[in-house]
Amino acid sequence: xxxxxxxxxxxxxxxxxxxxxxxxxxxxxxxxxxxxxxxxxxxxxxxxxxxxxxxxxxxxxxxxxxxxxxxxxxxxxxxxxxxxxxxxxxxxxxxxxxxxxxxxxxxxxxxxxxxxxxxxxxxxxxxxxxxxxxxxxxxxxxxxxxxxxxxxxxxxxxxxxxxxxxxxxxxxxxxxxxxxxxxxxxxxxxxxxxxxxxxxxxxxxxxxxxxxxxxxxxxxxxxxxxxxxxxxxx
Amino acid sequence: xxxxxxxxxxxxxxxxxxxxxxxxxxxxxxxxxxxxxxxxxxxxxxxxxxxxxxxxxxxxxxxxxxxxxxxxxxxxxxxxxxxxxxxxxxxxxxxxxxxxxxxxxxxxxxxxxxxxxxxxxxxxxxxxxxxxxxxxxxxxxxxxxxxxxxxxxxxxxxxxxxxxxxxxxxxxxxxxxxxxxxxxxxxxxxxxxxxxxxxxxxxxxxxxxxxxxxxxxxxxxxxxxxxxxxxxxxxxxxxxxxxxxxxxxxxxxxxxxxxxxxxxxxxxxxxxxxxxxxxxxxxxxxxxxxxxxxxxxxxxxxxxxxxxxxxxxxxxxxxxxxxxxxxxxxxxxxxxxxxxxxxxxxxxxxxxxxxxxxxxxxxxxxxxxxxxxxxxxxxxxxxxxxxxxxxxxxxxxxxxxxxxxxxxxxxxxxxxxxxxxxxxxxxxxxxxxxxxxxxxxxxxxxxxxxxxxxxxxxxxxxxxxxxxxxxxxxxxxxxxxxxxxxxxxxxxxxxxxxxxxxxxxxxxxxxxxxxxxxxxxxxxxxxxxxxxxxxxxxxxxxxxxxxxxxxxxxxxxxxxxxxxxxxxxxxxxxxxxxxxxxxxxxxxxxxxxxxxxxxxxxxxxxxxxxxxxxxxxxxxxxxx
Ligand SMILES: Nc1ncnc2c1ncn2[C@@H]1O[C@H](COP(=O)(O)OP(=O)(O)OP(=O)(O)O)[C@@H](O)[C@H]1O
Ligand SMILES: [Mg+2]
Numbered sequence: 001x002x003x004x005x006x007x008x009x010x011x012x013x014x015x016x017x018x019x020x021x022x023x024x025x026x027x028x029x030x031x032x033x034x035x036x037x038x039x040x041x042x043x044x045x046x047x048x049x050x051x052x053x054x055x056x057x058x059x060x061x062x063x064x065x066x067x068x069x070x071x072x073x074x075x076x077x078x079x080x081x082x083x084x085x086x087x088x089x090x091x092x093x094x095x096x097x098x099x100x101x102x103x104x105x106x107x108x109x110x111x112x113x114x115x116x117x118x119x120x121x122x123x124x125x126x127x128x129x130x131x132x133x134x135x136x137x138x139x140x141x142x143x144x145x146x147x148x149x150x151x152x153x154x155x156x157x158x159x160x161x162x163x164x165x166x167x168x169x170x171x172x173x174x175x176x177x178x179x180x181x182x183x184x185x186x187x188x189x190x191x192x193x194x195x196x197x198x199x200x201x202x203x204x205x206x207x208x209x210x211x212x213x214x215x216x217x218x219x220x221x222x223x224x225x226x227x228x229x230x231x232x233x234x
Numbered sequence: 235x236x237x238x239x240x241x242x243x244x245x246x247x248x249x250x251x252x253x254x255x256x257x258x259x260x261x262x263x264x265x266x267x268x269x270x271x272x273x274x275x276x277x278x279x280x281x282x283x284x285x286x287x288x289x290x291x292x293x294x295x296x297x298x299x300x301x302x303x304x305x306x307x308x309x310x311x312x313x314x315x316x317x318x319x320x321x322x323x324x325x326x327x328x329x330x331x332x333x334x335x336x337x338x339x340x341x342x343x344x345x346x347x348x349x350x351x352x353x354x355x356x357x358x359x360x361x362x363x364x365x366x367x368x369x370x371x372x373x374x375x376x377x378x379x380x381x382x383x384x385x386x387x388x389x390x391x392x393x394x395x396x397x398x399x400x401x402x403x404x405x406x407x408x409x410x411x412x413x414x415x416x417x418x419x420x421x422x423x424x425x426x427x428x429x430x431x432x433x434x435x436x437x438x439x440x441x442x443x444x445x446x447x448x449x450x451x452x453x454x455x456x457x458x459x460x461x462x463x464x465x466x467x468x469x470x471x472x473x474x475x476x477x478x479x480x481x482x483x484x485x486x487x488x489x490x491x492x493x494x495x496x497x498x499x500x501x502x503x504x505x506x507x508x509x510x511x512x513x514x515x516x517x518x519x520x521x522x523x524x525x526x527x528x529x530x531x532x533x534x535x536x537x538x539x540x541x542x543x544x545x546x547x548x549x550x551x552x553x554x555x556x557x558x559x560x561x562x563x564x565x566x567x568x569x570x571x572x573x574x575x576x577x578x579x580x581x582x583x584x585x586x587x588x589x590x591x592x593x594x595x596x597x598x599x600x601x602x603x604x605x606x607x608x609x610x611x612x613x614x615x616x617x618x619x620x621x622x623x624x625x626x627x628x629x630x631x632x633x634x635x636x637x638x639x640x641x642x643x644x645x646x647x648x649x650x651x652x653x654x655x656x657x658x659x660x661x662x663x664x665x666x667x668x669x670x671x672x673x674x675x676x677x678x679x680x681x682x683x684x685x686x687x688x689x690x691x692x693x694x695x696x697x698x699x700x701x702x703x704x705x706x707x708x709x710x711x712x713x714x715x716x717x718x719x720x721x722x723x724x725x726x727x728x729x730x731x732x733x734x735x736x737x738x739x740x741x742x743x744x745x746x747x748x749x750x751x752x753x754x755x756x757x758x759x760x761x762x763x764x765x766x767x768x769x770x771x772x773x774x775x776x777x778x779x780x781x782x783x784x785x786x787x788x789x790x791x792x793x794x795x796x797x798x799x800x801x802x803x804x805x806x807x808x809x810x811x812x813x814x815x816x817x818x819x820x821x822x823x824x825x826x827x828x829x830x831x832x833x834x835x836x837x838x839x840x841x842x843x844x845x846x847x848x849x850x851x852x853x854x855x856x857x858x
Contacts, residue, residue, distance in 0.1 A: 049417055075419035087414045089407045099400060100407045101418045151419050 001060075002027050002186050003048075003079070003155055008057035010040075010047040010210075017043045018210040020057070025155060025186050030177070032201035032218070033190040034232060040210040041190035042084050045157045048188075049081035050074045062154070078106055080153035084160045084190075086144040090133030094124055097132050097143055101150030109154045110183040117146040120176055138169040145176070156180070158189040162196045174199040194221070194232060206231045236370030238490075243369070245489030246482075247378035250385025251440050253481035255458055256465040257392065257474045258436035264409035264472030265429045268320060269328065269646045271335035273437050274459030275342035280308045280438025281450045282350050285357045288445065297361050305439040312434030316427050322826050324426075328646050329592045333782070334825040336775055339455060340818030346452045348812070357445030377446060384443070388436070389478050396474070405429055409472055456771060460657040463650045464503055468510045470520020471647070479518055504658045508639050511651070515642050536789055538711050555696060558689035566688040567760070572800045573695040574757050577702040579780035579792035581749035584706045587786055588715060589742040590722030591641075594649045595656025596777050598636060599747035601769025603629035603754025605663060608676040608764040618682045622755045629751015630744060632659065637743035641736045644725075653771065660769040675765035679758045691760065698756055702749050703790055709745060710789055718742050772814075776803070779821060 001024040010018035017040050025031045033041050047055045050071040059067040066074050075081070089097050098114050105111045118125030121142040127135070135143065141161060148156060161177070162170045170193075177200045180187060191197045197204060198218050206214040206221070208231045214221070221227055259273045287300035295303055315338065323331055363380055366373035396402035404425055408415045416422050441458075444450070465484055469476025484503055491502035510518060539547065558566055582596045606628030610621035636655045643651055663670045670676065685691050709715050717738050720728040725735045758764045767773065776799070784795025806813045 051413065051417060071413070071416040072419050072421045075417055081417050083414070083417075087411055089410050089414075091410060092403065092407055096403045096406075099403050100415060100420070102400075103419050147418065 001025065002062055003188065004058075004060040005044075005048060006058045006060075008044065008047055008059065009055065010043050010052045011054040012043075012052075013054075016210070018047060018055075021207065021210070021212055023188075023205045023212065023215070025188050028181065028184050028186055029203065030181050030187045030189065030201045032197035032204040033188060033207065034192070034194065034197060034204050034221075035190075035207040036192065036232065039207050039231075041207065042159055043210070044207070045081060045083075045159050045188075045190065048157060049079065051081070075151060075153075076103060078109060078152065078154040080148035080151050080156045082145050082148045082156060082158045082161070084163065086137075086140045088132035088135070088140045088143055088147075090131065092132055093129050094132065094135075094143060095128045097147050098150050101147040103151040106152045106154070109152055110185065111152055112146075112149045114150075117149060120179060121146055138165050141165060141169075141173070142176075149180075153185070155186040155188070158187060160190050160192070162191065162193050170196060192232070194218075194228070198222075236372050239370055240372035240374050241489050241493065242486065243374050243378060243382065245486040246385070247375075247381040248488060249481045249485035250381040250388075251443060252461060252465055252485055253385050253478050254388060254440035254443070255437045256462045256469070256481055257389075257477040258433035258440075259462055260466050260469065260472055260474060260477045261405070261436075262430055262433035263466070263646075265405055265412065266320070266324065266426050267328070268324070268331045268335070269471075269650065270430075270433070271332050271459065272315070272338040272342065273335075273433070273462060274455035274457075275339040276308055276312055276434045277437040277441035277458050278346060278450075278452070278455040279311070279342060280304050280441030281444050281454065282346055282355075282441075283307055283438075284442035285355050285445050285450050286350075288358050292358070297358065301439070301442040301445075304442045305435050308438035308441075309431045309435035312438075313427050313431040316430040319822065319826065320430065321423070321426075326825065329649070329778075329786075330782075330825045332592075332594065332646070332649060333775070333778060334822050336771075337818040337821030337825070339459075340772075340814040340821070342818075343452055343455065344812045344815035344818070348815075350450075350452070352452065354449035354451045356449050360446045363446075381443065385478075385481075389474070392474055401425075401428060456657075460654055461503070463654050464507050466517070467647065467650055467654070468507050468517055470514075470517025472521070473517070473519040476517055476519030501658060501662070504654065507651075507654065511639065511642055516647070536710065538707070551696075551700060555693065558692055563688040566692045568801075568804060570688070570692045570695040570760050571757075571804070572797055573692070573699040574753050574760060575776070575780065575800045576793050576796040577699040577756075578750055578753040579777055579784070579796035580699075580703045580706050580790055581746045581753065582777040583781045583784070583786075583788075583790065583792035584710070584749070585742060585746040586781055587789065588710050588722070589718050589739060589746070591644075591739060591743065592649045592778075593640075593652040593743075593746075593774070594771070594778070595636075595652035595654070595774050596746070596750055597769050597771070597773035598652075598656035598659045599629040599632050599750035600754035600757070600773060600777075601659065601663065601764075601766075602632040603751030603756075604758040604764045604768045605670060605676070605754075606751065607755035607758040608679045609669070611679050612676055618685055618759060622752065622759075625755025625758065626748055626752040629754060630748040632751070633744045633747025637740045637747065641739040641743065653774070656769060656771065656774055660766055660771075663766045663769055670764075670766070673766065675763050677763045679764065680762050681759045685759075695756060695760070698752065702752065703793060706745075706749065707790060714738075714741070775821075776800075779824075782824065 003025040005021055005023050008018055008021040009016065021044055023031070033044065035041050043052065046052045048059050050069060057067065058065060061077055061079050066077065089100065092100070095114065098117065123139055124142055124146060127139070132140065132143065145158070145161065161173050165173065174196060177187065177189070189201065201218060204216065204218050204221060205212055206227065213231050214227050255273065255277055259270055262268060262270050284301050284304035287295065287304055288297055292300055319334065323334055360377055363377040365376055367376050367379060396406055404415060404420055408422065408425060412422060461484070465480045466477060468483065469480030483506060487502050487506055495502065557569060578600055582593065585591050585593055603625040607621045607625030610616040610624035616624065636652070640648055640651050640655070664672055666672070680686065681691060685694050717728070717733050720733055721735050721738050729735055754768060757768065780795040780799045781792045782795065783799055784791030784793065803813065803817065806816055810816060
């Protein structure tokens with residue numbers, strides 16, 4: 001396992017949101033984190049990335065315990081976080097957004113340059129000087145992924161990449177994610193859309209109210225209508 | 235015509251200097267979210283160090299080398315301050331950051347006097363720029379022309395830095411979303427230190443460039459900080475372009491304002507600021523900020539005093555009232571002064587704790603009250619009580635006017651604007667010699683015979699302070715008080731229930747200003763005189779420290795804070811010539827030791843009591 005999360009708990013202020021999450025991502029694997037609105041997917045990601053101020057439990061990445069490390073140090077180890085709300089730097093151009101994400105080359109993982117990313121996301125290549133604030137939602141979603149890839153990560157936390165995108169763009173996105181997997185990246189992707197998860201992932205973990213309710217293959221979920229009904233919006 | 239051209243050029247030169255200092259402040263705020271009150275102090279240090287280098291070492295490094303070296307030295311000092319002090323308080327509420335940097339300013343002021351003495355120092359003229367150039371028949375100092383070129387040049391260089399270097403791109407990104415920048419693997423510590431050093435470099439360079447235009451002295455820090463605040467508020471915090479534009483506007487209005495209304499150009503500057511803020515509350519090129527962290531650390535449920543509490547308070551009041559039978563006149567005078575500050579601090583606490591409005595200019599109302607009373611006695615020949623009423627009314631009127639503008643803003647903008655207004659009132663009192671006596675103040679403001687003895691005056695002060703504090707508490711628990719707290723806790727939710735935020739906060743400021751005015755009026759009679767200092771920043775900050783000491787999460791902890799702090803500072807002034815140095819160090823120390831605020835501590839203790847709610851203070855987001 002390149003990422004192992006055990007007994008992860010998290011709070012916003014006094015409100016506990018995560019109640020002991022356990023999950024793992026193997027090398028080169030794509031795992032989907034499923035759950036309804038408010039289940040705690042984004043909070044899990046924020047806790048793993050070190051962004052949640054109050055958290056507890058163990059996060060092991062590449063064999064080291066990173067649960068006490070500051071945000072930037074976790075990112076530098078090659079654990080990239082792609083936020084759900086994209087958080088594009090609106091006053092910076094596409095190129096500059098990518099520059100912020102740039103980190104030195106890392107051994108054993110794909111090395112990304114702006115040119116390679118423009119090849120992966122052709123739309124971005126046509127708007128290098130455009131301001132982040134002047135892009136469509138889909139374009140921003142591509143940019144936020146590309147920006148995180150500039151850090152040459154070995155694992156990417158992708159928070160709902162398909163949210164609010166047109167069906168055509170969702171397909172492009174699935175295509176891009178499969179390309180990343182083919183490069184050897186490990187990916188933990190959160191989704192509400194079971195169809196999209198089916199397109200890209202090997203395994204799935206379902207959470208509800210900050211707890212893991214199911215872990216297995218997508219085929220198992222498909223075979224078990226009760227799970228779908230209980231924990232997912234179908 | 236040619237005269238106006240020359241005047242215009244003078245304005246441009248002024249704009250360049252102002253721009254250097256203001257954009258430094260703006261850049262620092264953009265990334266670190268700290269309003270660096272000490273910016274003026276670094277500006278002053280830049281001037282002093284440049285003076286020393288130019289006087290002593292210009293043989294080795296030359297005049298220009300001296301200026302540059304001075305700016306670099308001060309920038310390094312700035313980096314030191316950032317790593318040693320500011321890093322500890324990035325998570326603290328902004329009020330504490332403003333206070334800590336203010337404490338630093340106080341320390342630097344005294345240190346400057348210790349090192350360079352209190353006299354004005356006049357630096358050497360710049361080699362090659364000693365004379366004047368004739369433009370349309372008018373002599374324009376060639377040094378001014380140099381400055382005129384320098385401003386846009388620095389602007390251009392900054393533009394290059396921010397757009398063509400990785401450091402600059404990171405700075406711009408961090409100005410928008412520093413958490414995301416950290417999540418992308420950037421270690422912000424060095425980014426913050428770098429930005430702080432850059433901002434301080436610009437301020438110090440601005441100061442160093444002044445040495446051949448103007449005398450260097452230990453009051454130049456406060457003068458520049460007020461102008462700088464005005465410029466960044468007009469331009470928009472965090473915007474370099476805004477600072478440039480605003481510096482131009484302010485400097486040109488100054489240059490021409492002097493011709494039309496000599497002596498009150500300061501007021502002109504404030505009128506521009508007011509106009510801009512009405513049209514664009516976040517400045518010309520500024521942007522609406524996300525709501526800032528609340529000042530109140532814990533959600534404490536406030537309750538009126540229990541009957542046991544009332545008995546305890548009554549016992550204390552009786553004990554204090556009996557003091558005149560036990561202690562001498564000197565101590566009664568000290569006691570009266572403390573009581574007056576109890577009322578002043580309580581009025582500020584009402585504004586801060588109940589209203590959630592942090593004012594850095596509360597002394598304006600105190601001073602207006604003092605001047606109002608003094609004018610009533612001297613010009614109208616009124617006796618004590620009507621004069622007190624006049625003072626209180628003037629404080630109230632000041633709050634009506636100042637409040638109308640200030641409640642349009644919130645957070646740091648509110649704090650900066652109140653400070654700017656207080657400085658304006660201060661400079662009016664200072665410059666309007668015919669009415670206020672200027673620096674010499676107004677003397678001979680004595681109470682009527684019935685209140686003239688120290689013990690009757692003490693009782694008067696006690697009655698006024700007690701009445702004021704009780705009234706303020708009653709307001710806290712009145713329907714208005716509940717509306718005010720609703721606005722403090724969530725302006726959006728309060729407005730949804732039909733409460734008008736601005737009117738409510740305006741009313742709170744008027745109430746606070748009125749009580750402060752009353753305290754000030756009494757203060758004039760206690761001292762028998764009024765000086766512009768009563769309106770000054772240090773009086774405002776005295777009030778803030780009292781509230782902090784008492785606990786910002788409490789309703790009237792400032793009463794205790796005022797007693798402790800006032801007693802301590804009366805003691806300090808009697809013991810040392812460097813009270814600012816000690817006081818500054820105490821303030822900085824307090825903020826570093828209790829970055830969550832003393833209020834948090836009081837709240838922790840008070841949580842033991844059953845009336846209080848559970849919610850522990852939310853920890854701020856991790857910065858990385
Ligand atoms: N900043 C916050 N402060 C307080 N509570 C929050 C905050 N963000 C989220 N929550 C709460 O935490 C819970 C989990 O939210 P989270 O965003 O992790 O859910 P999610 O599974 O990502 O949902 P979605 O599919 O809508 O993105 C929710 O109940 C939400 O209300
Ligand atoms: Mg989410």
